[in-house]
Amino acid sequence: MSQILVGIGANYPGPWGTPANTVTRAIAELADGCVRVKAVSRFYETAAVGRAGQPPYVNAVVSIETAMPPEALLRKLKQIERAAGRRGGSPWGPRTLDMDILDFKGRIDNWRGQEPGFARAGRRPLVLPHPWIEKRPFVLRPLLDVAPDWRHPVTRESARALWYGIARSREGRIMRTLDPETRLASSA
Secondary structure, eight states: OOOEEEEEEEOSOBTTBSHHHHHHHHHHHHOSTTEEEEEEOOEEEEOOOSSTTOOOEEEEEEEEEESSOHHHHHHHHHHHHHHTTOOOOOTTOOOSOEEEEEEETTOOBSEETTEESSOSSSOOOOOBSOTTGGGOHHHHHHHHHHOTTOBOTTTOOBHHHHHHHHTTOSTTOEEEEEOHHHHHHHTO
């Protein structure tokens, strides 16, 4: 597996505008001399996970190429999040931007068996592949757009099989696909 997959989501307006505008700008910020964006999924409006009363998210997945190691890529993603107005907040709370490395060329780091090896609270190490991909419709549906043949590096299950297993999940469910015209109209 030579793919690098990055998940992007936003559900709160920030300095870059609406969540759809922010996701679009984050993809543009990611694509610089060190990173080449190979493919971008459709944008999906999804139900928020966690705290009740949050607005829906806009989620996408991008496939990229880079010579950077995963830790350097993660630092770059966190810099982009800060530029988009992301500040510390409560877990599962609203975000101006959230960017995660979903898979880095099939690499497996900080896993113990079938579970990620870290405590949920406190500072966490970089976990690859990103934990709980298999439980997140808002990740799997856009991932299928850019990497339909992807397999989870730990479980070896296909993205399609994982998607069918959770497609009807309430948390993080896909509410609608945002077409390019809808994204542009929502920025007005």
